[in-house]
Structure formats: C-alpha cells, structure tokens
Amino acid sequence: MNKGHVIEHIKFALEAKLAQAKQAADSAHQDATHEQSAAETQYDSLSIESGYLAHGQSERVNDIHKSIALFTHSFNQDTEIRAKEGSLVQLIDMNNVMHWFYLGPSEGGLKVTVQQQDILVITHASPIGQALFTKQLGDEVVLTVGECTKYFEVDTIL
Template sequence: MNKGHVIEHIKFALETKLAEAKQAADSAHQDATHEQSAAETQYDSLSIESGYLAHGQSERVNEIHKSIALFTHSFSQDAEKRAKEGSLVQLIDTDDKTHWFYLGPSEGGLKVTVQQHAILVITHGSPIGQALFNKEIDDEVVLTVGDRTQHFDVVAIL
C-alpha cells in the first residue's frame, strides 16, 4: 500500500466534503434570505428555521476547514515504529481478513478506497483508535464493543 496514494484520496475526500458543505450552506443561506421565507404571521417560523439551518451549515464548513488544516499536519508525519496520528496501519483479524486504518486528527469514520482496499480514518477518541495507538508491528490489538471482542495483529505501520 502506498501511503502517498492514501493521503491523496483522503485529501480529495475532505475537499469533496468541503464543496458539498459549501453548497449546502449557500443553498440554506439563499432559502433563509428569499422573499418567500419572510414570516407572514407571528407564528410563522420558516424564516427562523431557515436561518438556523444556514448558520449550522456555515459552522460545518468552518469545521471542515479546521479538519483540513489538522490533516495537513498529520500528512507530514513520518512513519515510526509505533502507531500514532498520521500512521497508516494494516491489521489482520483472526479470520485472516485485512483491515486498513489511517489514524487522523478528526473526521473519524471517513472512508476511502485505494487499490480496492477500504481505508477507514479513525481518531484517538474511538474505541479502535484507543486500542491501536502506540502499538507496534506484531502487537495484538483487542477491541471490545459491547459483548463482542475482536482480536487483530498489527501487520504494517506506514
């Protein structure tokens, strides 16, 4: 797996997410300021609701800008022996199934596909992130969620 390709895919996914958020914010702003959104009675809350939606969408755009800035720092991290922010980690489970994770600063749950491999962005705050951080190659990662326990071996850290 080429970490550079993974980083490019994550960058593209973040930029796409930003473009979609900007479009949603612009649309919500236009709806909020459109003449048909003006309140007709004191009980008409359409304009207020549209304003709240526009504000929320603008906040999402700001959050994605922050995430992009945080990722820019994580992308420049060199590979180390231990899994840390900026690491691309390959795990194998007890069924010999391979799993790829990028340890990111935010946007946990973001998924990209590179060379037919799904790479999931995880953060230190997630259960798998907590179990994986500071592990080395050949370490075992034990993940317990509810009453289900999974075991993984660390195969590669890029």
C-alpha cells in the same frame, strides 16, 4: 500499500466533503434570505428555522476547513515504529482478513478506497483508535464493543 496515494485520496475526499458542505450552506443561506421566507404572522417560524439551518451549515463548512488544516499536519508526520496520528496501519484479524486504518486527527468514519482496499480514517476518540494508538508491529489489538471482542495483530505501520 502506498501511503502517498492514501493521503491523496483522503485529501480528495475532504475537498469533496467541503464542496458539498459549501453548496448546502449556500442553498440554506439563499432559502433564509429569500422573500418567501419572510414571516407572514407572528407564529410563522420558517425564516427563523431557515436562519438556524444556514448558520449550522456555515459551521459545518468551518469545521471541515479546520479538519483539512489538522490533516495537513498529520500528513507530514514521519513514520515511526508505533502507531500514532498520521500512521497508516494494517491489522489482520483472526480469519486472516486485512483491515487498513489511517489514524487521523478528525473525520473518523471517512472511508476511501485505494487499490481496491478500503481504508477507514479513525481518531483517538474511537474505540479502535484507543486500542490501536501506540501499538507496534506484531502487537495484539483487542477491541471490545458491548459483548463482542475482536482480536487483531498489527501487521504494517506506514
């Protein structure tokens, strides 16, 4: 797996997410300021609701801008022997199935596909992130969610 290709795919996914959020924010802003959104009675709350939606969408755009800045820093991290933010990690489960994770600063759950392999962005706040951070090659990673426990081995850290 080429870490540079993974980083490019994550950048592209973040930019696409930003473009989608900007479009939603613009649409919500237009709806909030349209003349048909003006309140007709004191009980008409459409304009207020539209304003809240526009504000929320603008906050979403700001959050994605912050995530892109955080990822830019994580992309420049050097490879180390321990899993940390900016690491691309391959785990192998008990059935010899490979799982790829990018340890990111935010946007946990973002998934990209590179060379027909799914790579999931995880953060330190997630259960798998807590179990994985600071692990080394060959270490066992134990993930317990509810009553289900899964075991993995750290196979690759890039």
